[in-house]
Amino acid sequence: MKKYIAAMVLLIVFLVIFVPLASSNPDGLEKVAQNFGANEQETMWTGLITDYSIPFIHNSYVSTLLAGIFGTTMVLIFAFLLGKILVPKKQSGKTP
């Protein structure tokens, strides 16, 4: 448990530092779509926290940061569960 908390703390520090430095320019694919006039379709699902910004938090740094922390935590939890299912305890030698 300790190492997961330590990892989360480090990842939060990472996000606190790097989120404001991140470029908001379109990425390669978005740029290609803009430049060459892609025929964009309606989308049915845009996510709960569209584009990494929590709707009711107006400070964009805080909004993106919290979205990032939420996403990072969710990935940690699901990947942890995946690891538990992937290598059952009896095979795992000593438990960490």
Added chain:
Amino acid sequence: MHIPDGLIANNMGFSTAIIMWIISVSILALSWRRAKSTYTRSITALLAISSAFVFAAQMINFPIIFGTSGHLVGGTFLAVLLGPYAAMLSMTIVLSMQALFFGDGGIVAFGMNLFNMAIIGGLSFYLIKLLTRKSNSDKWFASSVFISSWASVMIGATIASFEVAPAFSGGIAVTLPAMLFFHAIIGLGEGAITTLLVTSVQRFNPAIMGGLTLLKERRNL
């Protein structure tokens, strides 16, 4: 490189999306089985923490040229840490969270994104394996990691160009050169960051490099 559902146009685009769903899920099912038989020790902590890191790192876009940006995909990084199969599964979790919660990459297009990033990322493991077959020096290993991560971005971008082509009136003749142009540069960022991460892990804590162990053991993967 996350394809949004907005770029899945007409019957051609839609059928391609369905086919990519089927291909990706089949490959992931296979990699699930291989992963189950590959690891003899628990990889839970490494899997959880490295996946979480890749999610966080993917949020940080770095600027390239012409007002465009890119970010780490991290497939090659995960492949070196975890081996090809667990890397694919790890990236699947990252991509699922992005699509479900943040609308980053579509749902219809999810099979495409799985293929372009999770599967190609995991497969880049074999390129490293191929490149390091003759020489085991640390320097050449680092170069191989750089080349393979760059290549994984370029291959992903090539396939993505075909997948989104139906949404462009110019088709593949427009998307392929433009995607390759931007991703050749974004890939340099991928290569630099991945090499930095891998060499740091190698120096700091080589014991956790499960994928590297698999590489060195020359096991029949």
